[in-house]
Amino acid sequence: MFIRSISVQNFKTLELDEFEFKDYNIIIGPNSAGKSNLVSFFKFIADIINDDLESAISRQGGVKNILNFNQNSNEISFKLKFSEKIKPYDKIAFNRPVDVIYTTKIRFENNSPIILEEKINLNFLYSEEMNIQETIPEEIIKEINQKINANDNEIYQKIPHELMDLEFYTITAERINNEISITTTYPDENDLNIRLMNSLQSIRTIFERKSYKDNSLFLSDYNFILGKLSTIRVFDIDTKTIMKPSSQKSEKYLVPSGQNLVNRLEKIFYDNKKKKDFLNMYQSFLPYVKGAKIERENSNYSSLYIDEMYNDNPTPPELISDGTLGIVAIIMTLYYEDLDITLLEEPEKYLHPEIIRKLANAIEDTSMYKQVIITTHSSELLKHMKKEHVIFVSREQNGLSKFIYPSTDEKVKEFMSNDLQLEDLFINNFLGVI
Amino acid sequence: MLIYYYVEGDGDDELFINRIIKPLFDDTTSFQIIPYIGDTGINSKLKTSYSLKSQGGTDVIYLRDSDFNNHPRSITDVKTEVLDTYRVEEEDIVIVVIEIESWYYAGLTPATCRELGIDIYPDLDLVTKEKLIECALRKGLTKKQLELEILDHYDLDFAIQQNDSFAYFINLLQQRFENLEIYT
Numbered sequence: 001m002f003i004r005s006i007s008v009q010n011f012k013t014l015e016l017d018e019f020e021f022k023d024y025n026i027i028i029g030p031n032s033a034g035k036s037n038l039v040s041f042f043k044f045i046a047d048i049i050n051d052d053l054e055s056a057i058s059r060q061g062g063v064k065n066i067l068n069f070n071q072n073s074n075e076i077s078f079k080l081k082f083s084e085k086i087k088p089y090d091k092i093a094f095n096r097p098v099d100v101i102y103t104t105k106i107r108f109e110n111n112s113p114i115i116l117e118e119k120i121n122l123n124f125l126y127s128e129e130m131n132i133q134e135t136i137p138e139e140i141i142k143e144i145n146q147k148i149n150a151n152d153n154e155i156y157q158k159i160p161h162e163l164m165d166l167e168f169y170t171i172t173a174e175r176i177n178n179e180i181s182i183t184t185t186y187p188d189e190n191d192l193n194i195r196l197m198n199s200l201q202s203i204r205t206i207f208e209r210k211s212y213k214d215n216s217l218f219l220s221d222y223n224f225i226l227g228k229l230s231t232i233r234v235f236d237i238d239t240k241t242i243m244k245p246s247s248q249k250s251e252k253y254l255v256p257s258g259q260n261l262v263n264r265l266e267k268i269f270y271d272n273k274k275k276k277d278f279l280n281m282y283q284s285f286l287p288y289v290k291g292a293k294i295e296r297e298n299s300n301y302s303s304l305y306i307d308e309m310y311n312d313n314p315t316p317p318e319l320i321s322d323g324t325l326g327i328v329a330i331i332m333t334l335y336y337e338d339l340d341i342t343l344l345e346e347p348e349k350y351l352h353p354e355i356i357r358k359l360a361n362a363i364e365d366t367s368m369y370k371q372v373i374i375t376t377h378s379s380e381l382l383k384h385m386k387k388e389h390v391i392f393v394s395r396e397q398n399g400l401s402k403f404i405y406p407s408t409d410e411k412v413k414e415f416m417s418n419d420l421q422l423e424d425l426f427i428n429n430f431l432g433v434i
Numbered sequence: 435m436l437i438y439y440y441v442e443g444d445g446d447d448e449l450f451i452n453r454i455i456k457p458l459f460d461d462t463t464s465f466q467i468i469p470y471i472g473d474t475g476i477n478s479k480l481k482t483s484y485s486l487k488s489q490g491g492t493d494v495i496y497l498r499d500s501d502f503n504n505h506p507r508s509i510t511d512v513k514t515e516v517l518d519t520y521r522v523e524e525e526d527i528v529i530v531v532i533e534i535e536s537w538y539y540a541g542l543t544p545a546t547c548r549e550l551g552i553d554i555y556p557d558l559d560l561v562t563k564e565k566l567i568e569c570a571l572r573k574g575l576t577k578k579q580l581e582l583e584i585l586d587h588y589d590l591d592f593a594i595q596q597n598d599s600f601a602y603f604i605n606l607l608q609q610r611f612e613n614l615e616i617y618t
Contacts, residue, residue: 087571280582284449335579357469361445365578368571383472421474 001100001226001340002371007079010068011044012037013401023085024367026385027375027403028426029393034401035375038393039234042343042373045080046232049222053106053113053215063108070399075116077105080219087368095199096227097171099123102219113215118175120218122203122225123168126196171200173207173218182207226340229253233337236345237329239322242304254337258329262304265328266294268336281335285327285358292328304328322350330359334366341371348378360384379423387422435463435611438483440476440496440522443469446534446563446581447497453585454541460613470520480521493610496522500531500599528606531599536561538581540597541588550583558596 005020013034029035040060047056060066067074082100104118169186182204206221223231230253237258244259254264269275269292283289291307293314305314306324317325330347348356360381363372376382382390387407394402406412406422441447448467456465470476486492500512509529516527530537539561547554552569555561563577570580594601608614 276586277579277582280586281579284452284578284582287452335576357443358445362578365576368567368576421472 001082001097001231002085003232003341004081004083005079006041006081008041008076009078010071010073010076011041011066011078012068013395013399014038014041014068015400016403018079018081019403021371021373022389024363024372025374025389025391026363026381027373027391027393028377028382030395030429033393033395034403035393037401038403039343039345039375041078042232043234045078045219046234046343048217048219049232050230052220053217057113063111063113067108068399074109075105075107077103077117079103085369085371093227094124094126095196097122097124097225100222100225102222104217104219115175115215115217118173118218120173120207122171124170124196124200126169169200171203171207173210175210175218180207180210228338228340230339232341232343233339234343234345235329235333235347237326237333237347237349239325239329239350242325242329243317243320253339254329254332258332261329261332262294262302264332264336265292265304266302269294278331278336281331282327285331285355285362286324289324323352323355326350327355330362334362334370334372339370341373344372344374346376346378347374348376348381353380356380357384379427382423382426383421390422392426435459435613436486436492437463437465438492438494439465439467440470440480440494441467442497442499442534443471443473445578446538449578449581449585450534450537454588454590455607458590458607458614459611460615463611463613477521484521484523494522494526495606496520496527497534497603498527498529499533500529502532528603529599530603531559531597533562535563535566536597537593537600538566538584540600541590541593542584543589543592546587546589550587552584559598 002023003021005018006016007018008014008016014037027035027038044056044060044066047059057063057066063074066076080100080102082102084098086098099122101121102119105116107114107116170184172183174181174183184200184204203221203225206224207218210216210218223229233253233256235254235256235258239258241257241259242261251260251263254261265278268278279289279291282292288309289306290309291314293305293307294302295305296302303317304320304325305316306320307314308324326347326349330344333342333344333347348359351359356378357380361384363374364386366372374381388405390406392404392406394404396402406425412422412425439447439451441451448469451465451467459465468476468479470479473479480494483492483494487494496516498512498516500507500509509531512529513524513527516522517524536558539555540558542550542552544554546552551573555565566580567577570577573580575583594604
């Protein structure tokens, strides 16, 4: 499920109202404009989803690093809209929502959060004619996608009802004034099959068990609702940590710094076909790579060795270049981590312009399945991305960050009609005054 | 020998050349792949490439999609369009009918198609980017992942028999470069 829009108030320098995201986005802007604050917001959301609110606050460095220090308010609020990307040949899981809208308002008192309001709205698809996990006919997919492209976010409004017997049911959980209420709308309860009813009931149950006394947000059940281990992660890969021998204590996902990359890679390399596929992908970025292997340094640590055409022996980790290692991490995050939404901070670090072009292609390629949002200062990456996917961030006089799609800005269009490219405008800082 | 390959630039042409064409040459030949779409300095690069070619030891190949499905026209029309825009010599232009994706598909024998679960298209010249994406989606792969899988199973001889524009390209390479190892 992709994030289609966010609204946020009083989170660092962010004040956004239904700001939309596409299947992939590149976020550019000068220093101190607010790129990192947007990334922080996504980290905050990811931490709430993957862990809980307390951990999310703690990883931001406490409440003082969350609130906009220019404002006197001690409350933050945000709204997130997620929806499935429906593609030809997709099998829709009818017991999972296709559309999620989440809102909350949180107050901080004595550095502790108090949930003032919270609402989650889950929309499910249902068809009497189709079993769970059935492929949607192609003509319907086309209709759906035409409407998705029109940037209308609620899928349940886009499904052409008349083409098939599709109906919708909704679960809404709401927390106001310390009371939790749950409402469910079925088209016809008698028509729902047992698996669907069980799924619906289990989701109801987790909401019902919430207590106003705890600070467990509905959002922390997002992964469970979607039936996934993890859905969103933010990566800021540090190649220096990858070079160090990696402990075999592995996690199920690549950690933000990439520290457990070797362990994640080791799992892929156990399977010869997967290893071959990985190396094929790797060589498509770096044709000089002949192979790669993981070696156990001792009973606790493993290291990555890269076989390069320039050397007779595999290059040990401490001698592998940052770019060569960085590509391993990029391939892992884009093609191998099972996530719906992936954020990458400056993935082009250490990369040659020719490889940056390949990175741009890979981001578009993987966005068929995974939403990819990246931040960068690289005009080279900007040059190779489709202009309508570029978001520019600047800082306004009041200190707030301003996010725009320059491709839709009339002044930018005027510049570009005079043979100037977006990257030229970025380099010369013209975008900052638009 | 250094060969400059000018390609459209979305990565598919480059991948194909690196994986299928480059191995046909021995170690004495190196490749420089230059994407030209959106590159405002491309004519300067072409001029330099031709300057080096005149000194010997260098050659130029320019690949261009015919894009017949979007713009019905003849191969001659496409070549004329290229010559009007770019400082390239006519003998170096190779027109890919319709898109490079048809060259990918051409190398898949019916047996390989069945093994990989890929549809067999009766007219390979009509295989486009959209067809390849459709096929990738059906297999739960990205387009690039499918391309890599196709290249892993590529049958060069079969491709030459199946696709006229690819056969033309290989023939041009054979005529120009003696060290090309193709067994047909």
